[in-house]
Amino acid sequence: SSGINAEWPLRPGKRTQIVFPNLEKLALHQTTPTYVETMPTPLPNNTRAVIVQVFCNFWNSDGHAYLNVDIQQEGNEEGGVASVENTHFRVYANTFYYEVMVPWDGTLPDRLKFVVTSSYQTGGTDNWYRLRVVGYITA
Numbered sequence: 001s002s003g004i005n006a007e008w009p010l011r012p013g014k015r016t017q018i019v020f021p022n023l024e025k026l027a028l029h030q031t032t033p034t035y036v037e038t039m040p041t042p043l044p045n046n047t048r049a050v051i052v053q054v055f056c057n058f059w060n061s062d063g064h065a066y067l068n069v070d071i072q073q074e075g076n077e078e079g080g081v082a083s084v085e086n087t088h089f090r091v092y093a094n095t096f097y098y099e100v101m102v103p104w105d106g107t108l109p110d111r112l113k114f115v116v117t118s119s120y121q122t123g124g125t126d127n128w129y130r131l132r133v134v135g136y137i138t139a
Helices: none
Strands: 011-018 034-038 047-073 082-103 111-121 128-138
Touching: 011 047, 082 128, 111 128
Parallel strands: none
Antiparallel strands: 011 128, 034 111, 047 082, 047 111, 047 128
């Protein structure tokens, strides 16, 4: 068949904003915690991916903001992991923003697991990361 759905069977998703207080203003230094966060409301059963925002706020000079984290739906080993790798070295007053898609299986619990694999932060208290769910993609 022809059309966009013949090659890309996913439909445009919905934008949202889900805030997890534990993942606001993360300023981790040489620690590797794991966070498991429950979605506040269930996602549609045909959800195939959630969109996670990665935002870095950096407002001090000559510091470092490193954060590597693996993100996946808890229990969805088959779906895979979205790996985030950030290395901002000797930064001066910048913000960085992007989004990653995390595979989702509607038959599994609505929980996201964030496994920090590496972190390094210097330069003061105005330097931090934020991870939020900002949307989802359906089939």
